[in-house]
Amino acid sequence: MRICLVCQNIDCKSRGSEQLMREFQKRVAARGLTDVEVKPYMCFGACQEGPNIVLYPEKNWYAKVKVEDLDEITDHLAGGPHVQRLDTIDSSLKELIYQLLDTGIL
Amino acid sequence: MEGILFPHGVPEGREGLREYRARGGYEALARFITSSPEKIIQQITDAGLRGRGGAGFPTGKKWFFTRDAPDQPRYLVMNGGEDEPGSKKDRVLMENLPHLVIEGVILGAYAIGAVKAYLYINANYQAATKSITDALAEAKSAGYWGLNILGSGFDLDIELVAAPHNYVAGEDTAALEVIEGRTPLPRQKPPFPVTVGLFGKPTSVNNVETLANVAPILLRGPDGYRKFGTPDSPGTMIFSLNDDVNYPGVYELPFGTPLRHLIESCGGGMKDGKKIKAIMPAAPSSAYLSPDKLDTPLEPNAMREAGSSLGCGVVRLVGERTCIVEEVLRIAEFFTVESCGQCPACRMETNTLSMLIKKVQQGQGGRPILEQFGKVLAFNKGKGFCNLIAMPGPPIESALNLFPDDFAAHLATGKCPAN
Numbered sequence: 038m039r040i041c042l043v044c045q046n047i048d049c050k051s052r053g054s055e056q057l058m059r060e061f062q063k064r065v066a067a068r069g070l071t072d073v074e075v076k077p078y079m080c081f082g083a084c085q086e087g088p089n090i091v092l093y094p095e096k097n098w099y100a101k102v103k104v105e106d107l108d109e110i111t112d113h114l115a116g117g118p119h120v121q122r123l124d125t126i127d128s129s130l131k132e133l134i135y136q137l138l139d140t141g142i143l
Numbered sequence: 144m145e146g147i148l149f150p151h152g153v154p155e156g157r158e159g160l161r162e163y164r165a166r167g168g169y170e171a172l173a174r175f176i177t178s179s180p181e182k183i184i185q186q187i188t189d190a191g192l193r194g195r196g197g198a199g200f201p202t203g204k205k206w207f208f209t210r211d212a213p214d215q216p217r218y219l220v221m222n223g224g225e226d227e228p229g230s231k232k233d234r235v236l237m238e239n240l241p242h243l244v245i246e247g248v249i250l251g252a253y254a255i256g257a258v259k260a261y262l263y264i265n266a267n268y269q270a271a272t273k274s275i276t277d278a279l280a281e282a283k284s285a286g287y288w289g290l291n292i293l294g295s296g297f298d299l300d301i302e303l304v305a306a307p308h309n310y311v312a313g314e315d316t317a318a319l320e321v322i323e324g325r326t327p328l329p330r331q332k333p334p335f336p337v338t339v340g341l342f343g344k345p346t347s348v349n350n351v352e353t354l355a356n357v358a359p360i361l362l363r364g365p366d367g368y369r370k371f372g373t374p375d376s377p378g379t380m381i382f383s384l385n386d387d388v389n390y391p392g393v394y395e396l397p398f399g400t401p402l403r404h405l406i407e408s409c410g411g412g413m414k415d416g417k418k419i420k421a422i423m424p425a426a427p428s429s430a431y432l433s434p435d436k437l438d439t440p441l442e443p444n445a446m447r448e449a450g451s452s453l454g455c456g457v458v459r460l461v462g463e464r465t466c467i468v469e470e471v472l473r474i475a476e477f478f479t480v481e482s483c484g485q486c487p488a489c490r491m492e493t494n495t496l497s498m499l500i501k502k503v504q505q506g507q508g509g510r511p512i513l514e515q516f517g518k519v520l521a522f523n524k525g526k527g528f529c530n531l532i533a534m535p536g537p538p539i540e541s542a543l544n545l546f547p548d549d550f551a552a553h554l555a556t557g558k559c560p561a562n
Contacts, residue, residue, distance in 0.1 A: 046484075046494075047484055048484075048487065048490075079495075080487070080490045080494050080495075081491060082488050082490065082492070082495075082523070083487060083491075084487035085487060129522070130522070133518060133519065136515065136518065137499075137519070139511070140508050140509070140511045141507070141508050141512075142499065142515075
C-alpha cells in the first residue's frame, strides 16, 4: 500500500488541511488508485509551510498545498510528473521524517 | 539542621506579621530602604544567590541588568506559577512564610527601581493566595509598601495575578503574557525580560524561593550566607519529595548535601522498602541517575558531572520492578500535552517522541526505532521559544543508556519486563 500523509495539527488545520485531506481522498478514489491510502499525520514540524503532504514510500514532500494543486499531485501518484514547485522543504527535515517512516512507525 | 528559610524546620502554620517581626522580619527592609539600591544588588551578587526556579541564573546579575536598562518604568514579577509536577516549595513558602516572601519582593523592587510588583500565583493555590493577600494588607498597614515606604520616598504598588495551571504558564515570558491579559504563550528570546519585559519595559522575573532568600542574605551579609552551601553554590535549596518515599514533604538543605541524605535521612528511604532503580533529581525533565550516584552532592555542578541536573529540586525515585519504558512514555506524553503548540519544532518533537515510545512499549518496530530518538532530539536542539523543547531529551536518552534491557524486552515482546 502506498500512503499519502496529510498533516493535521492545529496550525495546518487552520490552513485548511482537513478539507484538503477530504478532497484528496475523493480525487484518489475517483482516479481508481486503489493502492493509495490518504491518511492524517500529527505533525511534520513544518507548520509554517503547511499544509504538507508526504507520499510514502515514494518519499515526495509537497508543501503549502492548496486544493487547486491536488489534481497535479494525484496525477503524480498515477505516474505523472513530480510537482517541482511544491517541493520546497529543507532536505534535513525531509531526511529526518523519511527515516522515521522507514522504521515502520505508521 | 539549621536552615536559612526554615530556621526551625518547616513551619507548621502560617507566620503572621507579629511573629515575623519578632524574629527580625522587615529589619532588612528598614535597614536597606535608605541605602543605595546598588548596595543591595552588590550584596546579593556577593552572596552568590542564583534563581531557584530551575534555570539558576545569578539573581544579582538579573537585577543589575534590569536596573541598568535605560527604559522606564521597571517591574518586578514574583513567579509563583509552580507548575513543575511534584514541586511544592513555593506553595509552602507563600502559605506559611508570606512576609518573608513579601519582604524579598519589596527589597527586590527597590533594588531594580520598580514602580510595581506583580505576584503571579498558581490559581490552584487558594490557601497561598489568601495567605499572601492577608500578609499584603498587614504589610501595607505597617507602611512596608505603598507610598513613601518607611519614609524613604520610595513608592511601590503590588498586585496579585492568578497564574493558569498549565506547565508553560510558569515560564517567565508566558507569565508576562498572562499579566498583560493574554494566554500563557512563551515569547521569543532575545529580547530578554530584563530589557523588554512586562508591557515592553525592563522586568525582573524572580521565583518565590529566590525572593525569600533576599532578606536573610541582607541580614546575615554575604559571608554569613556563604557559611551554608559550597563556594560555587552558596546557601540552601528547598527540595520536594513525593509519594515514592516514606516521608514526603519539603526539605531545606545546604547545597552540597549528599543526595543520599535527602532520600534516606529526610525521606526515610523508598516506600515499602523497595530498592531504588533510578533517581531523577529534577523531575520530570532531568536525566536519570543510577543508584551508584546516591552520594552525588545536591549541587548543580556536581549533578552535571554525574550526568543530570538539579532544576528546582523535585527529586523523584523509580523503584525496582518499575518499567522505565512506561516511565518515559508518561513523561513524553506529559510534554506532548503541555507543549503550547506555537513552535512547529516543539510540536513535531514532542508528538514524535511520544509516538516512538508508544511503538516501543507496544513492541512495534525493530531496533532502528531506538536510533530515531537521538536524531529527533538533535534536529530540534536549540529550536523553539522556550526550554520545553529541551526537556524530554534528558529523561529519554538517559533511560536508553541506563536501561537498554527494558527497551529491548518491550521491542521483543511488547510486554513490560518489570511485571
